[in-house]
Amino acid sequence: MRSIVEFIGVTRAYGTRLALDDVNLALEPGELAFLVGPSGAGKTTLLKLINREIRPTQGEVWVDGIPAHSLKASRVAGIRRRVGVVFQDYKLLPRLTAMENVALALQVSDLRVSDEEASDRALDALEAVGLGDRGSAFPHQLSGGQQQRVAVARAVVAQPPLLIADEPTGNLDIETSWEMMDLFADIAAFGTAVLIATHNVEIVRRLQRRVLTLVQGRLVRDQPAGRTGRLTWLASS
Amino acid sequence: MVQVVGTNIFRYIFRGAARNWMRNMGSTAPALGSMTLLLFLSGVIGLSGLALYNLEQVEAGQASVIHIYIRDSAASSDVDALWDRLAQDRRVASVGLTTKAEALKRAQRIPGLPQLADASESNPFPASLDVQVKNINDVAAIDASVRNDIAVDPAYPTSYDQGAYQRVQAVLFGLAVAGLAFLALLGFVAVTVTVNSIRAAIHSRRDEVSIMQLVGAPRWMVRGPFVVEGAITGGIAGAVAGAVTFALAVTGIAAGSSSFAQFAPGITATVAALAAAIVFGAGLSLGSGSSLVSLRRHLES
Secondary structure (H helix, E strand, O other), X not given: XXXXXXXXXXXXXXXXXXXXXXXXEEEOOOOEEEEXXXXXXXXXXXXXXXXOOOOOOEEEEEEOOEEHHHXXXXXXXXXXXXXXXXXXXXXXOOOOOXXXXXXXXXXXXXXXXXXXXXXXXXXXXXXXXXXXXXXXXXXXXXXXXHHHHHHHHHHHOOOOOEEEEEOOOOOOXXXXXXXXXXXXXXXHHOOOEEXXXXXXXXXXXXXXXXXXXXXXXXXXXXXXXXXXXXXXXXXXX | OHHHHHHHHHHHHHHHHHHHHHHOHHHHHHXXXXXXXXXXXXXXXXXXXXXXXXXXXXXXXXXXXXXXXXXXXXXXXXXXXXXXXHHHOOOEEEEEEEOHHHHHHHHOOOOOXXXXXXXXXXXXXXXXXXXXXXXXXXXXXXXXXXXXXXXXXXXXXXXXXXXXXXXXXXXXXXXXXXXXXXXXXXXXXXXXXXXXXXXXXXXXXXXXXXXXXXXXXXXXXXXXXXXXXXXXXXXXXXXXXXXXXXXXXXXXXXXXXHHHHHHOOOOOHHHHHHHHHHHHHHHHHHHHHHHHHHHHHHOOO
């Protein structure tokens, strides 16, 4: 089975500072993995490399068979359509309703999608995240947890093979965070690979999924799912 | 399918751009103002340049005509001999004769000269051979070849004024250079202001832009609305400047058609309309071009 994401000897430097140092990893379809590590460990850099927001200084990044490391700027949209992204601060357009935010992601990535189809699919995605009745609400009319659900609906509405989330529970209370994690697990169960960068130790420990630990840019531990390991980075953070 | 794609492109590129343009009108106003001023001055300078070019052509035509003044006591055989010599000269296009009576009649049409003519008991204006020279550069040689002829007035042999045409040319060249330099300066200011206004628009919508990029919008879809916004600014500036240029020219033509035609030859309503259309096109190009420059500088892919 082909990996959805593959890093081969990836190094990324910002000036003289190494944000990632010789990272090798692979993520399979339907896999849910956590990316953990102290602040500045390189988690966001790794996610940005997957989404081709930046390019590696060295090494190869493959996303769904596409070489992100050598992709021209004009072809970046091709990768972005294969990667759903969820942020800590949701990044919803405040002028659009929840449904319009979700539909926008569909239509800008595929102009052949009609308004009717976009609305139907956006509504389906919102129902899947438990917000079927809030489609006409604007972001400021929704709670933090609801906004994050809209962001998840937007990320998965085009059914990408990969979902990446950067601190998705950072602004949420613990109960809502658990709901979000259930949602991510459901998404992974349908075959989408999910990679979540988080500081939330409690969630990582209890879910017992694969855990990738970054410390100072190096992948120091790759703990398989079902094992409760020591979160080594806690000692250094 | 085509209709759906067309509707989506219209919505995300054109309608989005128009909506954002309306929303950012405050920050766009300086660019709109400077671009309108630039385009208006471009139109006026362009029409002036055309008029000057036509004037230069008229001057060149006049400078290539040399009047050879005949002495009053010249024998007609000497005048005929000179006429034949000139007519056979390959550098000469044509030769005509202006008699003393015709010279007087012509002088009486020139302001100030009738009084001078009346003050004299006899006709003071000499007869002349009017020679049209093919190449303006040969006028000096023709002058040199005739001024000592026996039929020619030794006191005031010809109308040739060495360097007169060159002086006109130098003045026109200076005006053209000054006009172009002025336009270049204004163009730089207009482009800079427009680039900055688009930069401000990009900055104010950076979240929207980054979201569009993150959800997989192709580059042209992210950049398109900004280019259309620039084109709207340039188009409005061009339309206003073109209309004012056209109105000014037509008003000038209507106000004093004879004198206007003298100092601005070749400027007609059709030419003014063409100039207005060019100004409008230049506005569209300037606006969208400035946006592209700004996008290349300030928008990451």
